[in-house]
Amino acid sequence: MSELTHFDDSGASRMVDTSAKRETERIAVASALLRMQPTTLQRIVDRSISKGDVCEVARLAGIMAAKKTSDLIPLCHPLPITSVTIDFAVVSPTQLRLEAMVKVVGRTGVEMEALTAVSVAALTVYDMVKALEHGLTIEQIQLEQKHGGKSGSFHRETTPPHPSGTPS
Amino acid sequence: MSELTHFDDSGASRMVDTSAKRETERIAVASALLRMQPTTLQRIVDRSISKGDVCEVARLAGIMAAKKTSDLIPLCHPLPITSVTIDFAVVSPTQLRLEAMVKVVGRTGVEMEALTAVSVAALTVYDMVKALEHGLTIEQIQLEQKHGGKSGSFHRETTPPHPSGTPS
Amino acid sequence: MSELTHFDDSGASRMVDTSAKRETERIAVASALLRMQPTTLQRIVDRSISKGDVCEVARLAGIMAAKKTSDLIPLCHPLPITSVTIDFAVVSPTQLRLEAMVKVVGRTGVEMEALTAVSVAALTVYDMVKALEHGLTIEQIQLEQKHGGKSGSFHRETTPPHPSGTPS
Amino acid sequence: MSELTHFDDSGASRMVDTSAKRETERIAVASALLRMQPTTLQRIVDRSISKGDVCEVARLAGIMAAKKTSDLIPLCHPLPITSVTIDFAVVSPTQLRLEAMVKVVGRTGVEMEALTAVSVAALTVYDMVKALEHGLTIEQIQLEQKHGGKSGSFHRETTPPHPSGTPS
């Protein structure tokens, strides 16, 4: 019997075994930053986009996407998440910032769920304003915080996004 | 009978009617740019991440996500896409670039499908290297090109991503 | 070879063959009527439910559910629907009415899509007000209109829902 | 930094945090009542609908839908349900009644799962008899019972559905 050894330890994808981990509360926070024309952002704030209330639609899309994370990311564990919230903030005349917080009581963390939530919420914003401009860019998706579990907390040392919209 | 008029023209979300549009071939190209530690990127290139072959897993995740776009983005139309390809390129010692091209013969375009493909592929890269670092940032997701349909073509006037990693 | 004939013509479920049908535009309209306490309905109208904007969340849930119809109803054909709209109206101090219109250019109609849209939208209203009352009842889900296809149009002969809330 | 405060406490949708709740057994029972022509109902009872055994197909659709509840209802928590049963009863010559019971050992209840189960089962009955009549109406979907959890039990004070089909 010849094993296909090149798929072995160094190469085979797998869902990592979490059976022996304890169920503890875990929290993750992720953010996305969108850049667009000032007139586009103004219409979002004024809630005057013809397709509907942009932030509310994006928020729901993000919440629902958090629940689909293990269906989207091949090696993610399915997790019975217990909380999702998504907040929006205008951080400059051309920048909208999204932040998602996800919680679970489970055997592994929810950073992928938080990142998926802000990503899909950001894509939904794009979808709803694309009749106004195709230039909208998602310019930063990243983990902000992570707590719970054996590997300890993570808290990004970060300067807040520059209102002027010029990341260093 | 009192209509909830505040959900009317100016506010109600809806799936825009495409029934009267003609079926034509439509193409969209989107990109994502990831920034990470040079050692992390080197291990991706060397295909030595313990969870598996990062780019291949990410590519499949992106292709499968393109097919789920209308399930993720609330007001997107379901479309029988006819082609998805995803390419990877190392554009600096700390930057990996993903590009997805999606095609359809349909009544509306596939820019959301291309953007969803690169976003989920990028999230999958994050998932597979997060044991190495939590600092990986998706720093640019955007539409590159769009062709077909009545609204004409879009081609981003873009300078290539700066190897130095300092977006203007 | 003994056929399990009891699963034959008289009993075997199947997805009916629509291959020979022509692609034509098809439209369906369905409605749902919800009955609840006047104070609950007032809070929906006032948009003061703590979980969010009830009608907007329900509308999005209904639109997304229309796209999942063939995944929910076992023998439904998958259809690339081209339009979904959902409207809300307060028809009495205790009754909220939902109406969904769905369109497709396809080989079979979309009445199940319209019925699924209003049903899931109605369930979502329930979900969002259930902290206020568990007594909310969905008291009428039905097809209102259907057009297109060989079988001709259907238009329900209906008296409008009674403001007093006493169905005949 | 200007917060979009109008999406704040009074308006932002969110998945309510259940992390601090205890896992206990929870049960919910929901019902749906369908009205149709006596000849249609007779053919369901006789199991002589060409598409298959109506109640069995509807039962399976309802069971599978219960598992998809958190995918359909935007703010529902995903729950590892432990039991679903769906029963049918002919309550008058024109009325078929469906009742679903769902159980879970979890941090929140399963009333949405029970309501979703009967709703999708009822829609499936419609789908299977729509070649006979389009007039079939789902005339009552409601929660019957709910047990477990801190908020206590709910038991609808209800007169049984009237065989004559005239709800009070």
Place this chain on the structure above:
Amino acid sequence: MSELTHFDDSGASRMVDTSAKRETERIAVASALLRMQPTTLQRIVDRSISKGDVCEVARLAGIMAAKKTSDLIPLCHPLPITSVTIDFAVVSPTQLRLEAMVKVVGRTGVEMEALTAVSVAALTVYDMVKALEHGLTIEQIQLEQKHGGKSGSFHRETTPPHPSGTPS
């Protein structure tokens, strides 16, 4: 810019481009053969399994799975299938044979849909009898026929499954 050329022509997975293909009617037939204890098969035929009518449940599972093929097989195209039927036959005291026929009017064939339908139907039979025996084996899943499209027809030259259960 250094391309990751090892993911290039010889290795990168992709959804093959079917945009230029013509929409034609395409049909595929696939089969699965299950081997089990004679007492188990007898109870299926007698419809006396406590979980329900085995073949009917398996048939519905197979039909629904056909609709999910592009969600399960990573590089499959989504297709608006127009027909699915699944038949069962007892071919020996220990063998149950399933056959699925799937049709589409589309740009690519439906052999994966037919194979997925019989596979999931066969798994469902296993699920429903596993309280009786764990030894049930799915011993042959294969394409039987394929018609339509440019590549011509395929018709397996096959001897019928041996009642004695001894494949040559």
Place this chain on the structure above:
Amino acid sequence: MSELTHFDDSGASRMVDTSAKRETERIAVASALLRMQPTTLQRIVDRSISKGDVCEVARLAGIMAAKKTSDLIPLCHPLPITSVTIDFAVVSPTQLRLEAMVKVVGRTGVEMEALTAVSVAALTVYDMVKALEHGLTIEQIQLEQKHGGKSGSFHRETTPPHPSGTPS
């Protein structure tokens, strides 16, 4: 009230109640055996199929399918699986063997998850080589081992698959 008693104890499908079972670690191992032309198998081993790396794509498809088991098999319970691995071995010049191991800490076992994983992985292999041959047969899908839970362990007494490809 006339009960449809023929859907009663002897016939009604249901999701079996596992609420009273204890959460314990459960493991299942299932296998699939594929037979194909030696030249096809050689190209898989050489990783020279134009659609991509066959085993890696199949492995991911199998892992993702394990997570969808309760969505595919109508009466399966949703389970938060904690581990999935899939291995490949060439067991003769014409036979490729797949083996999946799935774990969970839950109230019921994961044999359906393991069987679904190998089945979908095997179908994916078929999909990727079907341009080379349509004759590929999945010739054996079966449970190999099962541990955990009250019903005790199962370990198939099996002779290894014959390299010559002639099952007894």
